[in-house]
Amino acid sequence: MISQLAESAAFFTSQGRGQVWPGQGLSEYYCEFSPKHYHDQLFGQYQVHCPPDMLRAVDKRKAGYLAGRYCAREALEAFELTHFVILNAPDRSPIWPNGLLGSISHSEDHAIAVIGDDRYLVGLGTDIEPIIGDDAMRETQSQVLNPEELHLLECSGLSRRQLFTVLFSVKESFFKAAYRLVRGFFGFDAVSIQALDHGKGEVTFCLNETLHERLRQGDELPGRFKMLRADTIATLVSLSR
Template sequence: MTFIGVCQKKQLAGVTLYLRSFHRHEFIEPRDTAQISLPKSLCNAALKRKAEFVAGRVAANDALCVLGYTDFSIAIGEHRSPCWPGAVVGSISHSDDIAVAVAGAKADWQGLGVDVQARLTQDDLEAVNGVIATPHEHALLSLLDTPLAEQLTLIFSAKESVFKALYPRVKRYLDFSDATLVCASQNQLTFRLSHALTLELGLATCRCDYLWNSHHVITLVTLPCDLESPRDGAQ
């Protein structure tokens, strides 16, 4: 595969992230799909979508190899979620040129959610401002003293990571309103889950660690198996 770079590893919240940079415009089929089986749903997709899928699966295989899975094909499941080995939880994300994945044993993690997002453009801001963050969340993000584009990119990505980490338990799509930002610092966000989710999961809050990588933000939510959370939420 010549369109994709070598595996890079980064540590975040004590977890190893597996990253692969890639150049989607250099993706050539079938040369660059030889090691990854494309699902039928992508057979007629644009080469851009195929390149993103392959890059994400390559990064996921990097994570699985460390767990001893050297020949596992990650299929697409319900809601387009990755089908991990039975004893594994994991998460995959990609932007236009970076794919990132994380995986761990179910014995250690209830859920893992990772997301990578390129910094939002001005056009993006006009489309999402007021949709992904409430006025109170905007006020908390403003305390980070970063440009609005970075603030909204961060909270958008963080909520995606929250939802990915919770998916193995809820098995459905969630709304931006299901997680509300209650605390923000230079490397971590804390979200309060909706009352309905708290009753369903016995979990009131989620912490999301993050780092900026060039013009991307990478966010990660980890839910350890021994995680305890008060049912009355964060104050």
């Protein structure tokens, strides 16, 4: 018992409210966790619902799911809805309580959930991404970036790999934010990142096609990015009403 309690304590190594995206008008919870300390009893201990099909997943997936849902539950506290169970729709997108919208991301040892009020927002997406390695960057670059975006990899202040990861991750965050409206898959060529301000952690991107009546070709939208650690970045896209 004592050793299990010690292991549980070791699962979350750091956690906090509103520390990644302060000042954005969102409820946010972030954590770092140790996947090697994962065990199935942690769902019960942290009172996070474990869907039956999750029980068949590998421990790495269960650890990320637990950490993401734990963050979501903590973020829902701002709306006094800590007992709301966030299930996934058949398309895998999370189902938020009426009146709210949000986004979850987890990497190997980080997780975040952000939640906003749908009176002010039509979409919200966040992503945590480890800095992509040189080989993966070479292999995916032509799929993720169009030729006009390549010059952004030369911006000062961050390495090419860090910048590539930011551009990739902003597009993933946009996908999550837009999915609520679009309700279908669209690829990385749907948007072009036009500018990146390293000092402010801001990007501007433009829609290359009309995805929805609220998301029209030529629209310019903002995104945010932040280095969480030297090897991990986070991005955020919130679509205002």
